Amino acid sequence: MTYFEVIKELKNKKISPIYLLFGNETYLIQDLQQKIIQKVLDEPERGMNLSTFDLEETPIQEAILDAETFPFFGEKKVLLLKNANLFKANPDKTKVEHDLKSLEQYMQEPVDYTVIIFVAPYEKVDERKKIVKQMKQMGSMVKCEPPKEKELKSWIEMLLKNMNVHMENAAIQLLMNEVGSDLMAIQKELEKFSHYVEDKEPITIDIVKQLVSRHVESSTFTMVDAVMNQNIAEAIATFKDLMKKNEEPIAMLALFASQIRLILQCKLLKGKGYSKPQMDKQIKAHPYAIKMALDRERFFSVEQLYEMVSVLTKTDEQMKRGKVEKELAFELLLYQLITLRQPS
Structure with a gap:
């Protein structure tokens, strides 16, 4: 049941x-x-x-x-x-x-x-x-297991109905992208949005952009997207936002690396003919995180992803040995990753 x-x-x-x-x-x-x-x-x-x-x-x-x-x-x-x-x-x-x-x-x-x-x-x-x-x-x-994407959307819609609040579909999608599958965090965000809007006013995508709290897991995907789009300004800005929240650069690096490895894993399995449901069983990650990775794998070659993993590993070692200041090391990392994305 x-x-x-x-x-x-x-x-x-x-x-x-x-x-x-x-x-x-x-x-x-x-x-x-x-x-x-x-x-x-x-x-x-x-x-x-x-x-x-x-x-x-x-x-x-x-x-x-x-x-x-x-x-x-x-x-x-x-x-x-x-x-x-x-x-x-x-x-x-x-x-x-x-x-x-x-x-x-x-x-x-x-x-x-x-x-x-x-x-x-x-x-x-x-x-x-x-x-x-x-x-x-x-x-x-x-x-009681983490909901899949369709179930997550149904769960959000159920909460909205209980709050007697309407939310645009695009706003729901943005909320899921920003917060991921953290149900407690989603509920808190919806409660915040519901207090912001006036009677019968819908929660729009602009309201979500304005009010949603940055979560480190979704923000790492935002940085991955910035690298994918070769947008160094957005990558640095996202990193700075997380630093203001006192997120630890080494922890952020570990999460960033896990996202890149997940994208690589999805790309390799896709190349072997695996379907999304088969990947859900094979990979030890939330189905929604796998979907996010699959949405991005086509923008990277296998060689680029392997090189990125190597750069991330070296940066992690440098940070932990104190060879370079952590914040500077992370910013240099973002520059290196974007350089790897450029056509040779």
Whole structure:
């Protein structure tokens, strides 16, 4: 099950007796657990009928006993069970011993007045386990992973709808280019834009350009674009903006190098006939970052990219050994990379 499928079910007042929220996108896990709690319990009820347990400190059998206890002056109760590593293939060692049979028995016939939310901030669960198979039948298993580009746009549109604000498509695209897939950062930017515009006024691309905060990851792509377009002024200006935010030149260099290596990797795989979905599986990077790299690979030759990687490596070594002042070294690097882009 996906994040959006659960949101749709909650809107239709369809609530599962048990949820397992797992994956490496912490923001989506936190957002979903809050939405489920808000749907099940009104604000005044949460003080009495919302219980939180850490399964690294509390055995599951104790949590199940609480689940089977009737709500206090209410019709429903929610159990939030954090660090649910008992769904992993190799659970981490903890100071408590879990009696999984008590959970298996509960899942066969969960009570109708309790909603259990298991939070497992891990990339995978072991689908061979009996409790995982039962979860698929009786509950809702929700994988919370970084959204792909289409999902990211849908997520932004959902937030805008909740804020009752309209945003131009070009403005949404620019926001994604500037911020990337950092969901928390996107939400903060949208909240900022919504406070800026007047009633029923749309968020335009000019507003985004004026207000959006520079993020180091997207800014490195901006510098890559400047190198691609042989625009030294824009490359230096972007670097200076990041320096004003106290970004460390060595860290920026490492990120810049990772972007160039990603572009090179995409170009090599594309040359071997790999499709975008195949690259997503092969490369350990966010699908949106791979898309950004694919959009740029055609502007560089393989030889240019290898030379750029070599120059970046040498500059990194010079910075770390203190052979040259860091800011000067980065600016000289940008000049060198743009020179490499020029036709021989």
